[in-house]
Amino acid sequence: MSNVFCVAWRVSCPGLRSLSMSPSNAIPLRSACRDLRTSLPSWYSNYTGRRPFGSLMPFTPSTRHLLLVGLNSLSSVAILSRPFSSTRFLSSESTPPVEHGVQLRSEPFSTDEINAIFGKAKVSPAVGNRVLAVLQGRREAGTLDLDLPEDITHSVRKLSLDTALKFLRANYPLDEDAAILARIEREEADEEQKLIRRAEELGLYKPQSGTYGAERGEKDDPSGKSALLELRKRNEARILEQEEKKRQAWLEGEQQDLEVLKQQAEKNKALQTIDNTAALEARPRADPQQRPLLAWIQKHHLRGTDNDVDVSQMTNARRIIPSLAIALLTIGLAYVFAQNYESPLKQDRMFPETPPAAATAMAIIGLNLCVYLLWKVPPAWRMLNRHFIIVNAWPRATSMIGSVFSHQTFKHFALNMSLLWFIGTRLHDDIGRGNFIALYMAAGALGSFTSLAAHTLLLKDLAATSLGASGAMSSLVAAWCMLHSNDKLTIFFLPREWQETFSAPGWLVLAGFIAFEAVSMVTPFSAAKFDHYAHLGGYLTGTVWALACKADQKKRREERSWWEKIVSSD
Incomplete structure (x- = not known):
């Protein structure tokens, strides 16, 4: 083992640096040496001072083992239990090469500079420059612990060597501890290469056949069977077995x-x-x-x-009463909304340039379109079947509102939304957004409840289901016709010369719609199935609302005329 430990007896050891070759939490070598000195026996205390390099004592096997045990216990650096390759120069069997060291500068130090460096010691310029070069080379190589060349140890005193080393550390600083670690790694690599070359010489790394007594893998793979491949096959087989059981x-x-x-x-x-x-x-x-x-x-x-x-555990009362409560609650909330709604100013609207009637209609159409598209997504069916369709056998109260925005076919959706756009927007302009939304929601809930009650109590048809905005659309048609009961209504897309011929008062148009529903209930005229009771509930709601609105408007006109008469008489 090379005497790497002895470098710790130099002056002002700064400790190990965190380099790529050493761990970041390495213990400083100076601290390791100090701790080791306190644990060594007293007979070794003579060698714990700053020792000159010219008189390094060769380690005996016992002292070398003691230092190795001390360093390993302190975990300061990793030291291999083998001699460094540099120690082969100490053997008498080989002659070491001449060590030139590292020149500090291009021109050698002068006589005055050498005298200033070594002080009172009489050292010639040639010897002084050689000592400085060799010491600098040892510092960079991390080999300060090795014995110096004989020509230096015989011609220069120990004190002069220490003085030269102090000069180098003061004027040419470098990380000597890092150089030591680099040396350790370098010599470890050299020893490893030697072992590899020795193994190659012995034939240990020669290609092997891999066939004798060995189990080959898939496709005659000489690497053998793969444990990961076997595990993958077992997992795939287990998954296939589970899928087959589910199937x-x-x-x-x-x-x-x-x-x-x-x-x-x-x-x-x-x-x-x-x-x-x-x-x-x-x-x-x-x-x-x-x-x-x-x-x-x-x-x-x-x-x-x-x-x-x-279904046998659910009575008609359990089917009707919760739905009736939701319908009445919706009507009450719609009335409160209509009485307290105030139209926002144009600059406060989300789309100021869009007419209010068109904005309201587009919002309702958008909600119905979203629910229509959800019916095309199978994972959403469970939620839609519970809250967006009325199942008479076991109805849920929330479906009284959800079914108003629900359509399963595009034909049904397009027909109701067309009525909303062409008739609803005109009614919206007459009564305002607050009354329009209140009428739409109240009529939708009442139409849904009318359909449930009629199929449950009158027809005893528990297997029937219903959905759609037909009840709300019917109320808009009825309200429009009754508000214009004495005005002649016609089909707007007919030519102008035909509109006079195909026109009728509003009340007569509404009567025709109701008669059509009544006849369809008795003798269905087409294969299509309509929820006639929901339509009738919507017509009733729209008619009652229109009559109440006209009565309120008449009362306001009378109060206004009475007030105008009083003002004019004064």
């Missing part, structure tokens, strides 16, 4: 659905009298491997259907 359970669930529907039919006597037997039939299930999209849609359809509801 079989899905396909076998068709028969289970049929049994559930039969049990419901036996429990619910009201469902047995329904002509629409399709509601009691299980749908064939698609194979997820052959038709994955259809199977995915069917799964969400079943998830959105409440097959576990026992």
Whole structure:
């Protein structure tokens, strides 16, 4: 082991620096040396001072082992338990090469400079320049612990060597500790290369066949079987097995659905009298491997259907009363809104350049369009079936409002929104936004409740469902016709010469719509199914509201004329 430890006896050791070759939390070598000196026996205290390099004592095996144990216990630096390659120069079997060191500058130091550096010691310029060059080379190489060349130790005293080293550290500073660590790593690499070359000479790194007694991997891979590949195969097999179990359970669930529907039919006597037997039939299930999209849609359809509801446990009172409460609450809130709404100024509106009627209509159309698009997304069916469609067998009260904005077909959506745009905007201009929104919401809720009550109490049709803004649209038509009951209404897109012929008073137009609904209820004239009771509820709401509005307007006109008469008489 080289005497790396002895460099700690130099003056003012600054400690190890945090370099790429050493850990950032390395213990300073000076601190390690100080701690080690306190733990050494007293017989070694003579060697713990600043020792000149010319008289370094060769370490015996016992002292070398002692220093190694001390350094390892302090964890100051990593020191290998083998001699550094530099120690081979101490052997008598080889002659060390001449050490020239590192020249400090291009021109050698003069006699005066050498005398100033070494002081009273008489050192020739040639010897002085050689001493400085060799010491500087040792500092950069991290080999200050090795014995100096014999020509230097025989011609220069120990005190002069210390003086020269002080001069170099003061005028040519460098990180000697880092140089020591670099030397350690360098000699470790050299030893490792020696071991590798020795192993190659012995044939340890020669190519092996890999066939004798070895188990090959896939495609005759000489690397053997891959544990990761085996784990991946097991996971894939497990996933495929789980998917196959789910597939079989899905396909076998068709028969289970049929049994559930039969049990419901036996429990619910009201469902047995329904002509629409399709509601009691299980749908064939698609194979997820052959038709994955259809199977995915069917799964969400079943998830959105409440097959576990026992209709026999729900009375008509439980169906009607919560929905009636929501309808009455909506009507009350609509009345409060109409009485307290104040139209914002033009500069305060979100779209100042858009007419208020058009802005209101577009907002309602946008809400209906969003719900219509959600019906095209299977994961949303569960939420829509609960709150945006009225199921007479087990209705939810929130569907009284949600169904007003819900359409499943584009034809239904386009028809209602067209009425909203062409008739609703005109009515909006006559009555204002507050009254228009209040009428729309109140009529929608009342139309939905009328449909539920009629199908539940009158028709006993619990399998029927209803949705759409038809009730609200009917109220807008009725209110427009009654507000213009004595005005002749016509179809606006007809030629002007035909409009006079195809025109009628508003009350007569409304009567025609109501008669059409009544006839359709008795003798359906088309294959399309209309929720006539929701339409009638909307017509009733719009008519009552229009009559109340006209009565209020008449009262205000009488009060205004009476006040004008009083003012004129004064």
